Amino acid sequence: MSEDFFQGYKGQALEVLKKYNVRVWGQATIETSRGNFVGTVLPRSENDDQHHIVLKIPTGYNVGIDVNNILAMKETGYKKANYKIPEKEFPYTEGLPKVKLIGTGGTIASRLDYRTGAVIPAFSPGELYGAVPELADICNLTTEKVFAVFSENMGPMQYKKLAVAIGKEIENGIDGIVIGHGTDTLHHTAAALTYMVQNPPVPIVLVGSQRSSDRPSSDAALNLMHACYTAGHGDIAEVMVCMFGPTSDDYALLHRGTRVRKMHSSYRSTFRTLGETPLATVTRKGVKPIKTEYNHRRKDRKATIMPYFEEKVAIIYYYPNMMPDMIDSLIENGYKGIIIAGTGLGHVNKPLYPALDRAREAGVAVYMTVQTLWGYVQMFVYETGREMMALGVIPGENLLPEVAYIKLGWALGQTSDLEEVKRIMLTPINDDITPREPYNGYLIYQGGVPEVEEFIRKFRK
Amino acid sequence: MKKKTDALRNYRETMKAIGYVTRKKATQKDYDRIGFMSGLEVHQQLDTRQKLFCRCPCGIYQAPDDYDAEVIRHMRPTLSELGEYDGTALMEFKTRKEIVYRIKNATTCTYEVDDTPPFPINREAVDIAIQISLLKKLNIVGEIHITRKQYLDGSIPTGFQRTAIIGVEGEIELRNKKVRLIQLSLEEDSCREVSDIGHTRIYRTDRLGMPLIETVTYPDMVNPDEVAEACQFIRFLNRSTGKVRTGIGAGRQDVNVSCRGGSRVEIKGVAHIKWIPELTHNEAFRQWALLHIRENLLEKVKKPEAWQMSWQKIDPVYFDFRSKILKNLKEQQMELYAVCLPRFGGILSHFTQPGKVFADEISDRLKVIACIEKPNMTSSEDLKPLENEEVFAKLQKILGGKTDDAIVLFWGPAGDMATALETIEERCRMAFAGVPNDTRKSFADGTTIFERVLPGADRMYPDTDSAPIPLKDEHIERLSKDLPLEAISAYRKMQEWGVPEDTYHYILKKNLFPLLKQMVEELEVEPVFAGTLLGHRLRFVEGHYEVSQGFRYEQVVEILKEIKARGLDREIIKPILPVLVQHPKMDFDSILVSINFKPQKPEEVLSGVRFLKKKYATIGRIQDEEARINWMMGQLRKNAVGNISLNELREALENGKK
Numbered sequence A: 001m002s003e004d005f006f007q008g009y010k011g012q013a014l015e016v017l018k019k020y021n022v023r024v025w026g027q028a029t030i031e032t033s034r035g036n037f038v039g040t041v042l043p044r045s046e047n048d049d050q051h052h053i054v055l056k057i058p059t060g061y062n063v064g065i066d067v068n069n070i071l072a073m074k075e076t077g078y079k080k081a082n083y084k085i086p087e088k089e090f091p092y093t094e095g096l097p098k099v100k101l102i103g104t105g106g107t108i109a110s111r112l113d114y115r116t117g118a119v120i121p122a123f124s125p126g127e128l129y130g131a132v133p134e135l136a137d138i139c140n141l142t143t144e145k146v147f148a149v150f151s152e153n154m155g156p157m158q159y160k161k162l163a164v165a166i167g168k169e170i171e172n173g174i175d176g177i178v179i180g181h182g183t184d185t186l187h188h189t190a191a192a193l194t195y196m197v198q199n200p201p202v203p204i205v206l207v208g209s210q211r212s213s214d215r216p217s218s219d220a221a222l223n224l225m226h227a228c229y230t231a232g233h234g235d236i237a238e239v240m241v242c243m244f245g246p247t248s249d250d251y252a253l254l255h256r257g258t259r260v261r262k263m264h265s266s267y268r269s270t271f272r273t274l275g276e277t278p279l280a281t282v283t284r285k286g287v288k289p290i291k292t293e294y295n296h297r298r299k300d301r302k303a304t305i306m307p308y309f310e311e312k313v314a315i316i317y318y319y320p321n322m323m324p325d326m327i328d329s330l331i332e333n334g335y336k337g338i339i340i341a342g343t344g345l346g347h348v349n350k351p352l353y354p355a356l357d358r359a360r361e362a363g364v365a366v367y368m369t370v371q372t373l374w375g376y377v378q379m380f381v382y383e384t385g386r387e388m389m390a391l392g393v394i395p396g397e398n399l400l401p402e403v404a405y406i407k408l409g410w411a412l413g414q415t416s417d418l419e420e421v422k423r424i425m426l427t428p429i430n431d432d433i434t435p436r437e438p439y440n441g442y443l444i445y446q447g448g449v450p451e452v453e454e455f456i457r458k459f460r461k
Numbered sequence B: 001m002k003k004k005t006d007a008l009r010n011y012r013e014t015m016k017a018i019g020y021v022t023r024k025k026a027t028q029k030d031y032d033r034i035g036f037m038s039g040l041e042v043h044q045q046l047d048t049r050q051k052l053f054c055r056c057p058c059g060i061y062q063a064p065d066d067y068d069a070e071v072i073r074h075m076r077p078t079l080s081e082l083g084e085y086d087g088t089a090l091m092e093f094k095t096r097k098e099i100v101y102r103i104k105n106a107t108t109c110t111y112e113v114d115d116t117p118p119f120p121i122n123r124e125a126v127d128i129a130i131q132i133s134l135l136k137k138l139n140i141v142g143e144i145h146i147t148r149k150q151y152l153d154g155s156i157p158t159g160f161q162r163t164a165i166i167g168v169e170g171e172i173e174l175r176n177k178k179v180r181l182i183q184l185s186l187e188e189d190s191c192r193e194v195s196d197i198g199h200t201r202i203y204r205t206d207r208l209g210m211p212l213i214e215t216v217t218y219p220d221m222v223n224p225d226e227v228a229e230a231c232q233f234i235r236f237l238n239r240s241t242g243k244v245r246t247g248i249g250a251g252r253q254d255v256n257v258s259c260r261g262g263s264r265v266e267i268k269g270v271a272h273i274k275w276i277p278e279l280t281h282n283e284a285f286r287q288w289a290l291l292h293i294r295e296n297l298l299e300k301v302k303k304p305e306a307w308q309m310s311w312q313k314i315d316p317v318y319f320d321f322r323s324k325i326l327k328n329l330k331e332q333q334m335e336l337y338a339v340c341l342p343r344f345g346g347i348l349s350h351f352t353q354p355g356k357v358f359a360d361e362i363s364d365r366l367k368v369i370a371c372i373e374k375p376n377m378t379s380s381e382d383l384k385p386l387e388n389e390e391v392f393a394k395l396q397k398i399l400g401g402k403t404d405d406a407i408v409l410f411w412g413p414a415g416d417m418a419t420a421l422e423t424i425e426e427r428c429r430m431a432f433a434g435v436p437n438d439t440r441k442s443f444a445d446g447t448t449i450f451e452r453v454l455p456g457a458d459r460m461y462p463d464t465d466s467a468p469i470p471l472k473d474e475h476i477e478r479l480s481k482d483l484p485l486e487a488i489s490a491y492r493k494m495q496e497w498g499v500p501e502d503t504y505h506y507i508l509k510k511n512l513f514p515l516l517k518q519m520v521e522e523l524e525v526e527p528v529f530a531g532t533l534l535g536h537r538l539r540f541v542e543g544h545y546e547v548s549q550g551f552r553y554e555q556v557v558e559i560l561k562e563i564k565a566r567g568l569d570r571e572i573i574k575p576i577l578p579v580l581v582q583h584p585k586m587d588f589d590s591i592l593v594s595i596n597f598k599p600q601k602p603e604e605v606l607s608g609v610r611f612l613k614k615k616y617a618t619i620g621r622i623q624d625e626e627a628r629i630n631w632m633m634g635q636l637r638k639n640a641v642g643n644i645s646l647n648e649l650r651e652a653l654e655n656g657k658k
Helices: A011-020 A125-131 A133-137 A156-171 A186-196 A220-233 A325-332 A350-361 A383-390 A401-414 A418-426 A450-458 B002-017 B028-034 B087-094 B123-135 B224-240 B273-300 B358-368 B389-399 B414-433 B473-480 B485-497 B501-509 B513-521 B527-544 B554-565 B570-582 B588-594 B602-606 B609-619 B625-640 B646-656
Strands: A026-032 A035-041 A052-056 A062-066 A070-078 A098-103 A109-112 A119-122 A140-145 A176-180 A204-207 A239-244 A252-256 A260-262 A271-273 A280-283 A286-289 A313-317 A337-342 A365-370 A393-395 B037-045 B069-073 B098-103 B146-150 B160-173 B178-188 B192-197 B200-204 B211-217 B251-258 B265-270 B310-314 B334-341 B351-353 B377-379 B406-413 B438-442 B448-453 B460-462
Touching (some): A026 A052, A026 A062, A035 A062, A035 B160, A156 A186, A186 A260, A204 A220, A220 A252, A239 A271, A350 A365, A393 A418, A401 A418, A450 B069, B002 B273, B002 B351, B028 B273, B123 B160, B123 B178, B123 B473, B160 B211, B211 B224, B224 B501, B251 B273, B273 B414, B273 B438, B358 B377, B358 B414, B406 B414, B485 B527, B513 B527, B527 B554, B527 B570, B554 B570, B554 B588, B570 B588, B602 B625, B602 B646, B609 B625, B625 B646
Parallel strands (some): A098 A176, A176 A204, A313 A337, A337 A365
Antiparallel strands (some): A026 A070, A035 A052, A239 A252, A252 A280, B146 B160, B146 B460, B160 B178, B178 B211, B192 B200, B377 B406
16 A cells, blocks of 8 residues: 555645645645745644644744645655654563553553544553653563553443453463553443452552653553552452542552542542542552452452443433433333432432333333432432332442443343342442441532641642 | 862963953954854743633732642653654653642642643734734744643643744844844743752742743844843833733743854843843853863863763761861761762863853752752862862872872762762763753853753644644734834834833833934934933832822923023933922922022032032041042032033042042
């Protein structure tokens, strides 16, 4: 195949480049009605318009030239950029634990993708070592790219693949597993892996970054160090999410895969344990447990891999005036399970009741969770709750809505017997349902309150 | 104490050898001889209500210890778009700095601390930047691309500055030449530093994110005064729009300097334009000195690539140090190292800047790169020796040094020693190559110190968080209809007249130029007098007295006319101004009464001289001629004003002594 000399250019801009015989990566002088410009023609992002040419000027900046203003153009040289993260062989150190990094497409170390203007990940151990050399002091790292998808494109197929890959690594004697993952649905995957990989003998640590590693202030490097430390040296053999505790470059928190949720669209400290305390804190010096009860690291290689998932499951987020056809359409489309994120203690409005009744008749498993995120479903307090239970809606205790969704998919993947599904759903796994909510499980401090302000000032955010 | 004089003498001799002259004595010939070359990067804050990429307010500042929260970051170098690491980035990484940001809720949101992606760019700022670009005859880009410029010093929490080119290839016209402009960019301002001690650097984030433009010139300036003139004019063009901030820190400049055979060195954040001439002068000569050092070294060392220093950890117990700092090393938990620099004899005390020698180049880097606070070293060639010669003689023996070698003794926390040794070796190796590409920090005395390695184009990266912004022809045309062209022609006229530049801003802001013109052209007042009368005196009076609502600027000209008509000395307008602005309806005679003016002939004014001379002989503390005349001027001034010009008075006094 011939080389694409006009990467990303379309329409008018492409015509102009062709007319004057100037290629992407060509050094060009451009005469325009706004004066002359000199620089290297860069590829153009596919989503940008067709009327501009991107030029890197000698000072390193990029500018766009409106093709309508171009009077003449000439290519005076050609130099293609060779963007490569320096690759060094990852050194093996006797005595350090073996850690496997499984890649799914997150941005631990990345480079620019001109086509989309976004960043694409670098991944080989050599590349990672080039970018984060400190890793070599923590563990002996190997990597495997299981697939490359953006976080939002992760789904059941990927969960199953991951679970199987993890099972294989455990069998092969790995000391710990790190999974690089985009952060948007990191907590869905964490829940899925908790259910699909039961009783693992080693830590399974999911990690991502909130700031891509192409920026100096990225959290990626530190997250990766924390995750590798946890996987290689930590004693907690569970599926965990390892991300920044505070927004500062300080320590990470380890969250149980079943109680964790992304709580801010962009903060570094976006992941929080809800309704419980996190498992532990991690620094580069060690893992310090917060919870006293957890599954300890074992020498054996026994883990139960249960890669099942029923895809016809949905979450509906209830809002006032929701119409019954929302539920009817799910029934008609053959959905087998519905998680409702209800208001307050777990409520929906009355007009939905007939639809809920139809769902029960169609054999759809319907579970109630709370959109308040904190607290338990309690459907006995009000008459309406009791009515709903009579219509077959099962209270999901304090399962987080996303976790309930994953669990229902996993349960329905194993059986279509609704009683059995109910047994699975309501049997606590790794604290997805807790018997009690501790006093410090719900802490959302309000800014402005003097004590809180004092706390923030004293203990860096 | 033979050594001691050696260092000082060597300093003086090398200063002479390179042909250093002070700026006062320097002529264009001197600058041509060393190939002086300089360019500017002039920064100017724009006067917008909100910041460039978020909706925080601009121009609200916090005290260093007034903050609501702190955030800590560590910066890591990343690859540029073209796949290279930047030199500065690698240096900053070496420093292992912990950066602390002090955040005040009133001035900073989650954007500034990099916890929220950018909001769409502030269009008000874009428009001001375009207008200023048009004034500078720059070619406006078709589409603004926001770029990330890496800054690993922590001055921006993201580790990069969002910046965008608005125009390229322009020019400005100075008195005698045109200076070409490379580009104008619109960028976000950085944090203000609170402190930088050891491995902790603290910043406050109030200024962070405010819109700033940077005008970059080609290195077209060939002497220090030209640099200042160009800077002055660029600042004026910025201000002429009335849409930029003024006051401390609102305008700052980086000055690039090199000499022939030298390298581009950036003097960063020069706060006052008046500092520029001295700084650029000294920097050009510093480079000239470094080239001389290079020459010396290459003569002595035939294979520079094989040059190597030797070093050893020293136990202070075996030395009888006399300086307090070396006596107390153990208590301070510091380690001590001695380094032998082969063939560096006479190099460490080689002149570099007034009062500074090559050893300072090493010490500066130890502070910045290894984070060891000063004083951090002493050497066998200190201008002011810290230790006896015997100490160095002993060290020389330990290290096996020869007579032509130099010994450096340095100290600091154990964890910083490896970096320190690397730093010393690196700087010495650079001496063989000539002038390192530094970014340097400036001081009021005209000297500079190393701040960091000069960054290159490798620190640029497209901002993946924002889309390009097209600039349509119609929009630019609309903006170009609203340019302050009259102000520019007024500026040129004042420049031609030799009116001091620091008066322009006030004169133009208050629209006083027509009055100035009238004074000069109709009343034949000297332009310098007229300019300073308006730009200094009137400005002072307006700031210090209550100005009546009835006061009109035209009255200043009317008063001058009256003074001329009565044959008074025009100096009298200075005491008149305060009365005039407070009582604009007062007639001229009453004004004269209110300032206690007594009409006297010059002889009458001078009649008291004899008495004053006698008096001074008894009360004067410094009995010299100049002091006496100054004192007498003070005594006579009040009577003289209006009757005799102060210059004439001084002349009369000076002649009187003969």
